[in-house]
Amino acid sequence: MRTRVTELLAIRFPIIQGGMQWVGRAELASAVSNAGGLGVLTALTQPTPEALADEIARCRSMTAQPFGVNLTMLPAAAPPPYEAYLDAAIAGGVKILETAGNVPEAFIAKAKAAGMKIVHKCTAVRHALAAQRRGVDAVSIDGFECAGHPGEDDVGGLVLIPAAARRLQVPLIASGGIADGRGLAAALVLGAEGINMGTRFCATQEAPIHARVKQLLVDKSERDTNLIFRTLNNSARCVKNAISDEVVAMERRPGGVAFAEIHHLVAGARGRATLESGEVENGLVWGGQVIGLIDDVPSCADLIRRIVLECRERLGAGSAYFQ
Amino acid sequence: MRTRVTELLAIRFPIIQGGMQWVGRAELASAVSNAGGLGVLTALTQPTPEALADEIARCRSMTAQPFGVNLTMLPAAAPPPYEAYLDAAIAGGVKILETAGNVPEAFIAKAKAAGMKIVHKCTAVRHALAAQRRGVDAVSIDGFECAGHPGEDDVGGLVLIPAAARRLQVPLIASGGIADGRGLAAALVLGAEGINMGTRFCATQEAPIHARVKQLLVDKSERDTNLIFRTLNNSARCVKNAISDEVVAMERRPGGVAFAEIHHLVAGARGRATLESGEVENGLVWGGQVIGLIDDVPSCADLIRRIVLECRERLGAGSAYFQ
Numbered sequence: 001m002r003t004r005v006t007e008l009l010a011i012r013f014p015i016i017q018g019g020m021q022w023v024g025r026a027e028l029a030s031a032v033s034n035a036g037g038l039g040v041l042t043a044l045t046q047p048t049p050e051a052l053a054d055e056i057a058r059c060r061s062m063t064a065q066p067f068g069v070n071l072t073m074l075p076a077a078a079p080p081p082y083e084a085y086l087d088a089a090i091a092g093g094v095k096i097l098e099t100a101g102n103v104p105e106a107f108i109a110k111a112k113a114a115g116m117k118i119v120h121k122c123t124a125v126r127h128a129l130a131a132q133r134r135g136v137d138a139v140s141i142d143g144f145e146c147a148g149h150p151g152e153d154d155v156g157g158l159v160l161i162p163a164a165a166r167r168l169q170v171p172l173i174a175s176g177g178i179a180d181g182r183g184l185a186a187a188l189v190l191g192a193e194g195i196n197m198g199t200r201f202c203a204t205q206e207a208p209i210h211a212r213v214k215q216l217l218v219d220k221s222e223r224d225t226n227l228i229f230r231t232l233n234n235s236a237r238c239v240k241n242a243i244s245d246e247v248v249a250m251e252r253r254p255g256g257v258a259f260a261e262i263h264h265l266v267a268g269a270r271g272r273a274t275l276e277s278g279e280v281e282n283g284l285v286w287g288g289q290v291i292g293l294i295d296d297v298p299s300c301a302d303l304i305r306r307i308v309l310e311c312r313e314r315l316g317a318g319s320a321y322f323q
Numbered sequence: 324m325r326t327r328v329t330e331l332l333a334i335r336f337p338i339i340q341g342g343m344q345w346v347g348r349a350e351l352a353s354a355v356s357n358a359g360g361l362g363v364l365t366a367l368t369q370p371t372p373e374a375l376a377d378e379i380a381r382c383r384s385m386t387a388q389p390f391g392v393n394l395t396m397l398p399a400a401a402p403p404p405y406e407a408y409l410d411a412a413i414a415g416g417v418k419i420l421e422t423a424g425n426v427p428e429a430f431i432a433k434a435k436a437a438g439m440k441i442v443h444k445c446t447a448v449r450h451a452l453a454a455q456r457r458g459v460d461a462v463s464i465d466g467f468e469c470a471g472h473p474g475e476d477d478v479g480g481l482v483l484i485p486a487a488a489r490r491l492q493v494p495l496i497a498s499g500g501i502a503d504g505r506g507l508a509a510a511l512v513l514g515a516e517g518i519n520m521g522t523r524f525c526a527t528q529e530a531p532i533h534a535r536v537k538q539l540l541v542d543k544s545e546r547d548t549n550l551i552f553r554t555l556n557n558s559a560r561c562v563k564n565a566i567s568d569e570v571v572a573m574e575r576r577p578g579g580v581a582f583a584e585i586h587h588l589v590a591g592a593r594g595r596a597t598l599e600s601g602e603v604e605n606g607l608v609w610g611g612q613v614i615g616l617i618d619d620v621p622s623c624a625d626l627i628r629r630i631v632l633e634c635r636e637r638l639g640a641g642s643a644y645f646q
Contacts, residue, residue: 157479158499293485315641315642
């Protein structure tokens with residue numbers, strides 16, 4: 001396939017693996033890149049910039065294809081050494097940076113000066129336009145259906161993607177709610193030139209998470225997610241279970257909920273522990289509404305191959321309605 | 324165009340006008356049908372079955388093309404005489420019935436015996452499957468983005484449409500979040516064979532509502548809707564204004580809100596008064612997230628023509644990415 005996204009990132013298929021905390025490691029990123037998509041290492045999954053450098057080297061030993069590094073910059077009292085992580089990516093020869101959150105202009109300038117292509121991920125058209133003005137090379141826009149943080153606007157991809165595509169000049173990547181070739185085809189006709197998939201890539205052979213987490217994503221339906229932390233203005237979509245149900249109930253209480261009360265559920269380590277132990281009833285597992293479209297745990301190569309085939313077939317079927 | 328939906332309904336383009344209370348009158352329905360889509364009269368917009376009979380006759384005098392009648396059956400202490408409305412549609416020679424809500428099997432049997440095709444509208448895959456088992460000819464599924472009542476599952480069309488398409492045998496019509504040719508193309512590749520549009524048809528020359536309501540839909544963005552009555556388990560999406568903001572705030576209060584408190588905002592006559600007076604700040608106006616995709620107030624003929632052209636163009640652009 002050939003879109004502005006495949007050209008920009010020098011990949012065969014415009015299918016990008018979402019930069020997921022604790023999941024975006026060399027095993028998954030290299031598998032996606034070897035299959036013709038773009039694998040992405042998540043910088044903050046590594047405890048230090050030095051560990052990121054090692055992970056980049058490990059990924060490079062597993063694939064000769066391009067892969068990216070995700071750097072999500074959130075407000076924090078004691079922020080991670082973001083610039084050192086960026087430096088590690090640059091020193092490691094990574095040419096694609098996925099950014100999210102509040103990215104200082106100096107970071108964009110530094111990455112561009114190092115020859116990186118920057119894909120900025122956001123959840124609203126106004127943020128996409130701001131990122132474009134600041135010089136990013138492409139924008140990835142995340143609709144309401146997505147796992148993790150959809151923002152607080154609640155605009156579904158069916159509206160958000162064309163709304164963004166109509167106004168952006170840089171290539172658009174559709175994220176959230178996409179898990180198959182139907183979704184890729186829809187993203188393309190809505191005006192995107194590529195897709196980003198997170199939840200779907202968690203349910204692959206190569207995803208470095210416990211098999212029970214993958215089976216959870218297979219078993220659940222599109223109705224089985226919860227939107228939590230809404231009352232904290234930090235909404236996050238996760239798989240419905242007793243824990244996320246409890247958070248929702250606490251948030252509906254008169255007076256709402258204090259962050260401290262649910263901090264033990266939020267802490268990154270808890271999510272990591274669940275992904276590693278597979279005790280999916282005892283923690284939070286991020287997941288998008290596409291869990292209703294996931295029926296198996298293929299290899300990344302099989303997944304990408306069939307998505308591309310189904311996409312082409314669906315576009316042909318659509319055109320045939322005009323005959 | 325030719326899909327199972329155009330074949331079933333004997334229409335040129337698989338574009339159906341949503342059965343909107345106070346809006347689904349002969350002026351709009353005939354314009355949509357004359358343009359090659361399917362216009363729909365809303366039965367309960369008429370005060371009596373006799374008035375519906377008159378409206379059907381009036382619509383027939385304005386178009387030689389097929390049009391439908393919508394019958395939405397909601398639980399009520401003193402329900403309208405639903406069967407008499409159905410009888411009026413049958414006697415008026417209407418061959419397409421759009422149902423919504425809880426439709427008794429006897430109604431389906433009666434409509435089918437009269438030679439009607441039945442399109443059932445719902446908001447969840449399990450309801451779509453139940454309707455199929457009960458013998459409806461097609462299902463229209465309404466995603467989270469839609470105006471009015473999206474249900475309580477909050478599944479975006481990008482996921483809900485393929486989830487339904489994968490499991491249904493009868494033709495699927497995608498509803499909610501669609502306002503242009505990109506949306507029609509997306510619906511087709513996701514597995515639907517037609518679209519239903521409500522909000523978009525409100526912003527047409529022929530919609531029998533005040534020009535200020537149409538301008539409101541042009542002016543607002545995809546972020547300018549509110550989901551109200553959530554705490555009553557009767558969620559409804561309407562255009563954001565001081566009134567709907569007030570309802571949302573009341574629903575967020577500790578203890579929530581009692582229906583009686585907001586009944587004056589809900590009453591159908593209030594919505595009707597706003598549509599007729601154009602005093603859009605003084606009442607509730609139903610509207611979907613597609614208000615972010617609406618930039619003008621064309622005739623129904625111009626709207627349908629350009630949707631079909633854009634759809635074809637977008638499907639071609641999608642296929643070209645494979646060359």
